[in-house]
Amino acid sequence: MEKEINIRRIAKLARLHVEEDEIERFERDMGAVVSMVEKLPDFEDNRIPLDEKDAMPFREDEVKPSMERARVLQNAPKTEAGCIVVPKIVE
Amino acid sequence: MELYEYSALELQKLLKAKKCSATELTQSVFARIDTVEPKLEAYITLTKDNALKQAAKIDDKFSKGENAGALAGIPIGIKDNICTDGVLTTCGSKILYNFVPPYDATVIEKLKAAGAVFTGKLNMDEFAMGSSCENSYYKKTHNPHDILRVPGGSSGGSAAAVAAGEAVLALGSDTGGSIRQPAALCGVVGLKPTYSTVSRYGLVAFASSLDQIGSFGRTVGDAALLYDAIKGYDSLDATSAAREYFNIADKLDGNVKGLKIGIPAEYFGEGVDSEIKLMVLKAAKELENLGAQLINISLPSTDYALSAYYIIACAEASSNLARFDGVKYGYRAENYENLVDMYERSRSEGFGTEVKRRIMLGTFVLSSGYYDAYYKKAKLTQNRIAAEFTAAFKECDIILTPTSPVTAFKIGDRFDDPLAMYAADICTVPVNIAGLPAVSLPCGKLSGLPVGMQLIGSKFSEQTILNAGFAYERSCGEYGNVAKI
Numbered sequence: 131m132e133k134e135i136n137i138r139r140i141a142k143l144a145r146l147h148v149e150e151d152e153i154e155r156f157e158r159d160m161g162a163v164v165s166m167v168e169k170l171p172d173f174e175d176n177r178i179p180l181d182e183k184d185a186m187p188f189r190e191d192e193v194k195p196s197m198e199r200a201r202v203l204q205n206a207p208k209t210e211a212g213c214i215v216v217p218k219i220v221e
Numbered sequence: 222m223e224l225y226e227y228s229a230l231e232l233q234k235l236l237k238a239k240k241c242s243a244t245e246l247t248q249s250v251f252a253r254i255d256t257v258e259p260k261l262e263a264y265i266t267l268t269k270d271n272a273l274k275q276a277a278k279i280d281d282k283f284s285k286g287e288n289a290g291a292l293a294g295i296p297i298g299i300k301d302n303i304c305t306d307g308v309l310t311t312c313g314s315k316i317l318y319n320f321v322p323p324y325d326a327t328v329i330e331k332l333k334a335a336g337a338v339f340t341g342k343l344n345m346d347e348f349a350m351g352s353s354c355e356n357s358y359y360k361k362t363h364n365p366h367d368i369l370r371v372p373g374g375s376s377g378g379s380a381a382a383v384a385a386g387e388a389v390l391a392l393g394s395d396t397g398g399s400i401r402q403p404a405a406l407c408g409v410v411g412l413k414p415t416y417s418t419v420s421r422y423g424l425v426a427f428a429s430s431l432d433q434i435g436s437f438g439r440t441v442g443d444a445a446l447l448y449d450a451i452k453g454y455d456s457l458d459a460t461s462a463a464r465e466y467f468n469i470a471d472k473l474d475g476n477v478k479g480l481k482i483g484i485p486a487e488y489f490g491e492g493v494d495s496e497i498k499l500m501v502l503k504a505a506k507e508l509e510n511l512g513a514q515l516i517n518i519s520l521p522s523t524d525y526a527l528s529a530y531y532i533i534a535c536a537e538a539s540s541n542l543a544r545f546d547g548v549k550y551g552y553r554a555e556n557y558e559n560l561v562d563m564y565e566r567s568r569s570e571g572f573g574t575e576v577k578r579r580i581m582l583g584t585f586v587l588s589s590g591y592y593d594a595y596y597k598k599a600k601l602t603q604n605r606i607a608a609e610f611t612a613a614f615k616e617c618d619i620i621l622t623p624t625s626p627v628t629a630f631k632i633g634d635r636f637d638d639p640l641a642m643y644a645a646d647i648c649t650v651p652v653n654i655a656g657l658p659a660v661s662l663p664c665g666k667l668s669g670l671p672v673g674m675q676l677i678g679s680k681f682s683e684q685t686i687l688n689a690g691f692a693y694e695r696s697c698g699e700y701g702n703v704a705k706i
Contacts, residue, residue: 145543160581163531163640177600197324207548217557
């Protein structure tokens with residue numbers, strides 16, 4: 131098992147920005163947790179497979195009143211014309 | 222005795238007999254808050270004006286002889302990861318510094334219908350990640366029994382407020398011990414219900430397969446009373462259990478004759494302070510004197526629970542916290558070059574160190590190439606731990622363990638050492654892994670610091686564990702008093 135934890139790659143996946151001086155500390159902290167985890171034995175997989183007939187009940191597809199737009203948008207950092215303003219995505 | 226010192230059950234009698242009004246009770250609690258809050262810092266947001274309005278409405282109903290609800294007039298604090306319509310909800314994080322939910326969590330709706338009076342939003346470790354309340358962006362809460370020490374976490378504000386009389390009852394949440402451990406450190410009762418019995422709609426998610434909202438009180442009866450008000454099926458929570466729910470608070474009789482109590486060797490090992498072990502075993506003996514039977518049992522995979530927990534919880538957290546991106550709500554960075562940069566900067570500037578650490582760990586274990594080695598392994602460990610509890614409950618009715626391996630440690634002692642901090646959860650985490658109910662109740666003090674014992678039950682057996690706790694409390698508990706500060 132590869133022991134090296136690539137902090138920069140994980141940070142990219144997690145959409146987190148990690149400063150240069152934080153990388154070493156993250157490597158150390160996560161390495162310690164990974165060592166803790168590597169001690170787990172290989173337990174047999176005897177989990178009961180999900181039963182299709184015992185599925186979670188779905189609700190009916192009914193149209194019901196939802197929340198008013200103004201309330202939904204009240205926490206948005208920047209809004210315009212009833213929409214949330216974000217950086218340009220499509221060129 | 223001041224009004225804020227009484228238990229909820231006692232206050233219900235006083236209110237009914239018109240010995241006090243809901244308004245007087247609310248004023249008493251807020252006067253107490255004024256006195257001790259500068260030392261304790263349990264609250265992020267206080268809602269005094271609203272509380273007095275709620276109390277006035279309750280008094281009006283009382284005067285007209287109307288039914289005002291099962292918790293009418295009782296001042297209750299709410300952990301700040303539970304959505305309250307119109308009231309700031311921060312989860313102890315900078316990233317939600319300005320988030321005012323446009324809706325109430327289901328438990329809040331239920332408490333409003335029950336006539337509860339809300340005192341405010343209580344401090345917590347950021348996004349419920351922590352065992353000391355030191356990870357809050359806003360403030361560090363102090364233990365009412367020794368203000369240089371932590372109250373525990375993540376529901377540290379809830380535990381401290383109830384212990385100090387700054388609330389009669391409080392809601393917390395528990396993913397790996399976050400109700401029970403602070404309850405133990407602050408000398409109050411904390412109940413984590415069976416997974417699925419309390420709706421998670423409106424609880425800001427940390428680890429969706431482990432999170433549960435639960436109750437704090439200074440007595441077992443109080444914790445039961447609050448649980449009765451919040452439990453129940455909710456169609457808005459896909460994991461909510463559709464079954465019959467029965468009230469517990471009015472059925473506690475303290476009869477434990479013939480009750481089989483399992484004492485698992487693995488919870489009384491090296492990792493737990495020896496004086497705590499002695500105190501908890503002494504409490505077990507008390508229950509034996511009251512007619513229960515102590516049985517030695519073994520839960521062999523206990524040692525693996527912490528590792529399995531951190532994998533599963535961090536994996537789920539990395540997914541749940543992906544929604545905090547600066548787009549629709551919460552903190553958005555001021556300077557960014559493009560969308561991805563906006564995500565990275567908003568999240569990095571908005572999240573604290575422990576949250577980032579856990580998101581990174583969760584992302585790592587779910588990433589391709591590592592999924593089988595870590596996440597799948599953890600799920601199989603979880604399966605094994607749950608199976609061991611099921612087997613144990615064939616030999617006994619409840620299981621008794623210490624709640625916390627240590628009493629309250631000093632603020633700053635464990636802050637820089639993640640593994641030392643995680644070790645505070647060794648006795649509580651297996652319970653969340655198996656989805657079981659458990660209650661922590663005070664069973665003594667060491668050098669003035671509270672010690673808690675944990676009673677674990679099989680699924681949906683809240684009545685059994687609470688009744689055993691009530692039996693102990695009735696026999697030995699002078700622990701329901703408000704802490705002297």
